[in-house]
C-alpha cells in the first residue's frame with residue numbers, strides 16, 4: 001500500500017479564466033510541500049487529468065495543447081512509501097471518469113475500503129489510499145455533490161484536506177478539511193482553494209480557514225460551509241495580514257530559497273522586534289499572550305514543545321527563560337511528550353513552537369494539554385495555522401513565508417520571540433530594569449550583527465568545503481552552546497547528507513572521544529562566557545587526537561596554540577549570543593550541500609511540514 005499524500009500541496013480554481021495555468025503556477029509555489037509528482041484536473045466540456053512523476057515543470061511540459069476548463073484542481077505530492085509514478089500522482093478519478101479528487105492526509109481504513117470496492121467490481125488503478133475517495137464519491141447515489149462527498153467521508157477513517165470536482169456539477173468544487181489544512185480564497189468573481197496561503201497570495205489575501213470536520217461548496221462567486229451532517233456553519237473569509245510581496249524573491253529568484261531566506265534575516269529579525277520593545281521600562285510587550293502581569297507571575301514552570309529544529313530553539317528558549325525570569329523551564333520533543341502520559345500542571349505555562357503551525361506531533365501535544373486543562377501559548381510563524389488557532393494566546397514570528405525545507409529565518413525569529421517572552425516574564429519578576437534595558441539594546445543590535453556575519457560568507461564557504469570532505473563529524477557546545485550545536489548538526493545533516501552528531505562538549509570524554517581522528521572533524525561552539533576556558537581545554541583534547549577543528553567563537557576568545565579553523569561572530573549579551581552563533585552554521589550547511597551538488601531546497605526524504613505522525 002502506498003500511503004500517499006501526507007504532506008502535499010493542494011490548489012483549486014473556479015472562475016472566468018482558464019484554470020490550467022493558474023493551477024500549475026499555484027503548484028509551483030507549493031512545491032516545497034511535495035516534489036515527487038504533480039497533477040491537475042480541469043473541467044471543461046469534459047474532465048481532463050494530467051499527472052506526472054517529477055517536478056511541476058515536468059507536469060507543465062506534459063500538458064496537452066487543448067486543456068481547457070474554467071474549474072480545476074491540482075496537487076503536488078510527497079510520498080513516504082511506495083513509488084512516485086504517474087499513476088500514483090493525484091488527481092485520482094472515479095471509474096466512470098467523472099469525478100477527480102486531490103487529497104492530503106491518510107486514509108486509515110484504505111485497505112478494507114479497497115477490498116470492498118474491489119468486491120463491488122471497481123478496478124483500482126493506483127496503489128494509493130486516496131483513490132478510494134474518487135470511487136466512493138463516484139458510486140454515491142446522493143443527488144448533489146455535497147451529499148456525495150459527505151457519503152464518501154462517512155465511510156473513511158483518517159485525515160484529509162480534500163478537493164473534488166465532478167463533471168455532473170461543473171459550477172462548483174467541494175472541499176473538506178479534517179486534520180490537513182484547507183483554505184478558501186475569495187477573488188473578484190473567481191475563487192481559489194489551497195492547502196497553503198502561498199498558492200493563492202498573488203491572487204487574493206481574503207481567505208477562510210476551514211475547521212476540522214468542515215466542508216465548503218465553492219462556486220465562482222462565493223462559498224458556503226457546512227459540517228458532515230450537512231448543517232451549515234458560519235465560517236467567513238477575512239483579510240489576512242500578510243504582505244504578498246514577501247512571497248516574491250525578485251532578483252534573487254534564481255538562488256536557492258534557503259539562501260535568500262538566510263540573507264533575509266536582518267530584516268526578518270527587525271520585523272519580529274517591531275513594536276514589541278518598551279525601552280523606557282526595559283521590557284517587552286507581547287500583545288497576544290492573553291496573560292496579565294498577575295497571571296505571568298503565577299507561572300511556576302515553563303514547558304516548551306516542538307519538533308526538530310523548533311525543539312532545539314525551544315531548548316535555547318528554555319535556557320533564556322530560566323536565566324532571565326528564574327522560572328524552571330525545559331523543552332521536550334513534542335513527538336515524544338504525548339506518549340508518556342504527561343502530568344499537566346495548572347501553574348505551568350506550556351509553549352508550542354512551530355514555523356508551519358501544522359506539525360501534527362506539536363498540534364497533538366497542544367490538544368493533549370488542553371484536554372487536561374493546561375494553558376498553552378503558540379510561538380508560530382504561519383498566521384491562522386492549526387496550532388495558532390488551537391492555542392490560548394501566542395507570539396507570531398513575522399518571519400514572512402519560509403519555503404526552504406531547511407529552516408533558517410523562522411528559527412532565528414523563534415529565538416527572538418523567546419527572548420521577548422523571557423524578558424517580559426523576567427520583568428514581572430526579579431529581572432532589573434537595567435538588565436531589561438541591556439537586553440533590549442542587545443536585541444536591537446542583532447540585525448546589524450547578522451549583516452556582519454553574512455559578510456563573511458566566502459570564509460564560511462571555505463570552511464564548508466573542508467567539512468564536506470568528511471563523512472562524519474561532531475558539533476559540540478556547552479549549556480547555551482549545546483542547542484546551537486544540535487541545530488548546526490541538524491542543518492548539515494538535512495541538506496548535505498553527511499553524518500553530524502551533536503554532543504555536549506563536557507560529555508565527549510565519557511565516550512565519543514574514542515571516535516575522534518584525522519577524518520572526523522569537530523565544529524565547536526565556544527562563546528565568550530563563564531565556560532570559555534573549559535571549552536578551550538576540551539578542544540585541546542580533540543586536537544591531541546588529531547581531530548580537525550572548526551571553532552565558532554567571539555573575537556576576544558584566545559584559542560592559544562590550537563590548530564583550528566576559526567569563525568568569529570560579533571559579541572552580543574551572553575543571553576543573546578546563541579542566535580548569532582547559529583547564523584554561520586546555516587551558511588556552512590548551505591555551502592557544504594552546494595559543494596556536494598545537492599538540491600538544497602528539496603532535500604531527499606524530507607518535506608516542509610510534517611503533518612503525519
Ligand code: AGP
Nearest residue numbers: 308309310354355356359406407
Ligand atoms: C528544520 O530545518 C527542519 N526541516 C525540521 O526539523 C523542522 O524544524 C520541524 O519539522 C518542525 O517544523 P515546524 O517548525 O513547522 O513545526
